[in-house]
Amino acid sequence: MKFPSQLVEDAVDAFASLPGIGKKSALRLVLHLLQKDVAYTEQIGNSIIKLRKEIKFCEECHNISDERLCNVCADPHRESNTICVVENFKDVLAIESTNHFRGKYHVLEGVISPIDGIGPEQLNIESLVERVQRDQIEEVVMALNPTMDGDTTIYYISKKLKDTPTKITTIARGVAFGGELEYVDEVTLARSLASRLPFDQYFGK
Amino acid sequence: MKFPSQLVEDAVDAFASLPGIGKKSALRLVLHLLQKDVAYTEQIGNSIIKLRKEIKFCEECHNISDERLCNVCADPHRESNTICVVENFKDVLAIESTNHFRGKYHVLEGVISPIDGIGPEQLNIESLVERVQRDQIEEVVMALNPTMDGDTTIYYISKKLKDTPTKITTIARGVAFGGELEYVDEVTLARSLASRLPFDQYFGK
Numbered sequence: 049m050k051f052p053s054q055l056v057e058d059a060v061d062a063f064a065s066l067p068g069i070g071k072k073s074a075l076r077l078v079l080h081l082l083q084k085d086v087a088y089t090e091q092i093g094n095s096i097i098k099l100r101k102e103i104k105f106c107e108e109c110h111n112i113s114d115e116r117l118c119n120v121c122a123d124p125h126r127e128s129n130t131i132c133v134v135e136n137f138k139d140v141l142a143i144e145s146t147n148h149f150r151g152k153y154h155v156l157e158g159v160i161s162p163i164d165g166i167g168p169e170q171l172n173i174e175s176l177v178e179r180v181q182r183d184q185i186e187e188v189v190m191a192l193n194p195t196m197d198g199d200t201t202i203y204y205i206s207k208k209l210k211d212t213p214t215k216i217t218t219i220a221r222g223v224a225f226g227g228e229l230e231y232v233d234e235v236t237l238a239r240s241l242a243s244r245l246p247f248d249q250y251f252g253k
Numbered sequence: 254m255k256f257p258s259q260l261v262e263d264a265v266d267a268f269a270s271l272p273g274i275g276k277k278s279a280l281r282l283v284l285h286l287l288q289k290d291v292a293y294t295e296q297i298g299n300s301i302i303k304l305r306k307e308i309k310f311c312e313e314c315h316n317i318s319d320e321r322l323c324n325v326c327a328d329p330h331r332e333s334n335t336i337c338v339v340e341n342f343k344d345v346l347a348i349e350s351t352n353h354f355r356g357k358y359h360v361l362e363g364v365i366s367p368i369d370g371i372g373p374e375q376l377n378i379e380s381l382v383e384r385v386q387r388d389q390i391e392e393v394v395m396a397l398n399p400t401m402d403g404d405t406t407i408y409y410i411s412k413k414l415k416d417t418p419t420k421i422t423t424i425a426r427g428v429a430f431g432g433e434l435e436y437v438d439e440v441t442l443a444r445s446l447a448s449r450l451p452f453d454q455y456f457g458k
Binding site for chain 2: 077078079080085086089095100137140
């Protein structure tokens, strides 16, 4: 499609470069913006620019933050002897929204992935090990996605921490609440069987 | 969901204010941007700001343009005695992509809609009437969407032009190519029957 304006073409290309937005959706967004006033589009544009330019990462846990420390690390009411290891800040949001974790986090910013060429040195693993040793962490909860790469990363970190007295746990793999057994893949079902729970623990006691 | 950063919250709100993007998709886009470098996000932000700020509208046909005249109006090879009236610049793109129209355009920037409070004075109808009279246009092709509002607008414009010798036509309403009769609504089917064509015209002669 040939656009009558270079400005439109640039804006369509910009939107279409985002994941999940194709050329047609991008054009729809551009038409929407053209019908709005300048102040609104400036606000959108500036919030995108400021987002990446001014974002900070927490010096402790590498979670995104507006300050030197993120609001979890800065909160004195959080338990400081438990660290939950996650892949990215979206997982922090997901776990926070359960209101069932009172410890702190450590954001790896990825997982070990030989196929994508991501090795342990590109992740925040060194700082996790330092933190565990320095703060005498009692438990490290691995909350990584249940993939091959996630499991590789869990294995790597557990080896790195094997000389510390820290307990390493992983979140349970199993059949999701509301899921149906016949549609669950065999690996999940096998793991779910292997890590079966006594009846009284099932309801969280 | 509570975000750990005001910058993230602003960016999520900005994306979520666009049509067809919810809070979850907005968050996914923000995470994507956080993983990109600053130059890329600045380019996206600036193209959105520039789009609305620097866009011009063609003085002749109100199509979007980078110059005083759009590339259709500025093209001396286009037939200047036929004007195709469309609702917005997306319709210009759609008709241009057929390569079957060699005349010029007139973009109304909307249709008459009593429900949305849009009257004829908010649309580019006055400038259309002036153009038709000044340039002694032979044919005005109405290519508006086949809705109640579109038909109202066609009727209004045809009344405004009734004292000129200009021929007013509308694009054919009918069963779409590849469509199935049993799924076509009755209004379309009735109009399609009423405007039936002789066999030799059907294949475009």
